[in-house]
Amino acid sequence: MGDHADIDRQVRTYIMVFVTLMALTIITVAISRLHLPIPAAVAVALIVATIKGGLVASYFMHLISERKLIYWVLGFTVLCFFTVLLLPLWTHFDPIHN
Amino acid sequence: MEIPYTVAERPDTGLNNGKIGIWLFLASEVMLFGALFATYLMLRIGAAVWPRGDSILNVPLATVNTIVLISSSVTMVMAWASLKRNDFGKFRLFQGLTVLAGFGFLTIKYIEYSAKFHHGLLPSKNTFLAIYFLLTGLHGLHVIGGMVVNGYLWGPGAKLWKTDPEHFTNRVENSGLFWHFVDLVWIFLFPVLYLL
Secondary structure, eight states: OOOHHHHHHHHHHHHHHHHHHHHHHHHHHHTTTTTOOOOHHHHHHHHHHHHHHHOOOOIISOOOOOHHHHHHHHHHHHHHHHHHHHHHHHHHHHHHOO | OOTSSSOOTTTSSOOOHHHHHHHHHHHHHHHHHHHHHHHHHHHHHHHOOOOHHHHHHHHHHHHHHHHHHHHHHHHHHHHHHHHTOOOOHHHHHHHHHHHHHHHHHHHHHHHHHHHHHHOOOTEEEHHHHHHHHHHHHHHHHHHHHEEEEHHHHHGGGGGGHHHOHHHHHHHHHHHHHHHHHHHHHHOOOOOOIIOO
């Protein structure tokens, strides 16, 4: 990771990721102007945000070349997050009626 | 007394201690912001009416803020890359730009918040504003925290470069990870609150 050619290549990647993130930001704002129906708007917004977030995590945070242990930590975290998100949601859609 | 594994990798984890420490901390931050996003979702689903974000909030200003924060993430990683290239001068430049971008973000946030307060749009007014101020306020506090650490590493903390450059580089990398996370949260906050 300390090799100069390596770092130069990484810097080129950072610039490309930056340009992509700018483009995706413009795209997400432009699509919001279309006032799509809510389910489509939510899906598009979250997909674009996930791609942007994925790029930041993979390249700026070096996750794409990180050790497996970090993937396990994050994988477990994501599992916990979806549990925290989906359990209350499930109870909302499956209430006890008297 | 030397703190072990600040540079050398621990044989069991394969990482230096600072890196695994910051990732564990970020995992806890995912749960914090994740819980609040889930709160937003529950509130919105349970509400009879919910305003479109762009009918109340300033989308152009927030778009500028998104660009500012993403740019600051680039300058942050460039600061670390400069240290890897042994260019302390460039590190100072990029780290300084990162902190300045943080100031820029907070300035725009201040403009947004004060305009809201001026028009009586307080967190107590309705549920949308309550969750908006909570999410963006907590995020703003994280921006301030990140700026304090980044400022320290730009200023007095940079002394470590002379005595232990690899340890200093790792510190910059770890604070960079926190800063990227702050950017990541905003990348989700912006469309969810402002565009939907």
